[in-house]
Amino acid sequence: MAGIKIDGIVIAQSVKDRVKKDVVELKNKGITPCLATVLVGNNPASATYVRNKHKACEEVGIATKDHKLDESITQSELIKIIDELNADKSVHGILIQLPLPKQLDEFTTTSRISPLKDVDGLTPHNVGLLAMKKAALVACTPSGIMEMFDYHGINLEGKNIVLINRSNLVGKPLYHLLLEKNATVLTCHSKTRNLTDLCQSADIIITAVGDRNKFVLTPDMIKEGAIVIDVAISRFQEKLVGDSDFEQIIQKASLATPVPGGVGPMTVAMLLRNTVTAASLSGEIEK
Structure with missing residues (x-):
């Protein structure tokens, strides 16, 4: 039985609806x-x-x-x-x-x-705050992924998560966000050995390689009922693709994101939320 599609377009719209209300409140102030x-x-x-x-x-x-x-x-x-x-x-x-x-x-x-204006969450100050669980402005793609988990009511506590990315934009901030939820996180990369074995033991796989010539997440790499979050997007054979083929993965996963229409829309939605957060912070400071 096929799993459930995590629809980034729908979830992003729910974030935008909340942001729109926050914008009205700020304008009233x-x-x-x-x-x-x-x-x-x-x-x-x-x-x-x-x-x-x-x-x-x-x-x-x-x-x-x-x-x-x-x-x-x-x-x-x-x-x-x-x-x-x-x-x-x-x-x-x-x-x-x-x-x-x-x-x-x-x-x-x-x-x-x-x-205070770092809506991408990339400054050393905000990266440090994230590591200390104090960040107000967090990198957009990782926070968008966390929003997806919240939307679907996925409890991350105790889950074994394989994270295939160690970049400053995705892997490193996402590692800290997942730890905050008491997940057990294994960060993998191009030098990781036995990646297939590691993936097969994961409750959740989050992949963000973005190069089909170097890596493809195939159904045999995931265990039955696992959750797959495909962050990657690149052009391959005249198509926009992620690290996996959604139609194949969804036959084995309990939930999975498509590409396009998965994580991508969430990144923009969280940028909007960060901008409103930054505007709110400016209002507090000016008081």
């Missing part, structure tokens, strides 16, 4: 939440992502400021723009669209963002 995006260069995929984020902001009533910068911008010029946005009281969230051109250092750039 004289605060209009505002997200500033910074796009460097002409990467088509990045430009599409930014457009989608602006559209989502518009849907819930969040104002936006769009900064499109030349590919050749220097590190010092980019830092100056970030400093200006940090000082702009009308801006509550700052998002630097990644990846950046080669001459720009990602850590230096994202670290310059004020922790």
Whole structure:
């Protein structure tokens, strides 16, 4: 019997509905939440992502400021723009669209963002707070995955979770969020040995490799009734795919996310929620 699809579009809409109400409350207090995006260069995929984020902001009533910068911008010029946005009281969230051109250092750039406006949860300050269970602004994709678990009433306590990713955007913050829920988390990566055996013993598999030429999560790797969260998205053989084929996995899993339409919509929804959270924090500070 096939398992249940975890529909990211439906869950994301439930988050957006809550965000929309929060935006109205903030506006009634004289605060209009505002997200500033910074796009460097002409990467088509990045430009599409930014457009989608602006559209989502518009849907819930969040104002936006769009900064499109030349590919050749220097590190010092980019830092100056970030400093200006940090000082702009009308801006509550700052998002630097990644990846950046080669001459720009990602850590230096994202670290310059004020922790109170860090809606991607990437600054050392917010990463440290997350490790201490004190973060208000958490990376969007990991927090979106946690929202999926909550929506489906999945109790993570004591669950054995295999997490196939160790990036700053997904694996590392998600590790801390899962630990907070008392899960037992095994972080796997390209150097992990016996990955199939490890996956077969997992109650939940969260995979985010994103390269079908290097890795595919196949049905034989998961145990009957496991939960599969496929975070990856890439183009393979003219199709958008994750690390697994949903139609095959769902025949064995109890719940699983499709690609597209799974984790992706959640990432944008949590960005909106983080922007509202940042706006709320600014209101508290100004008091």
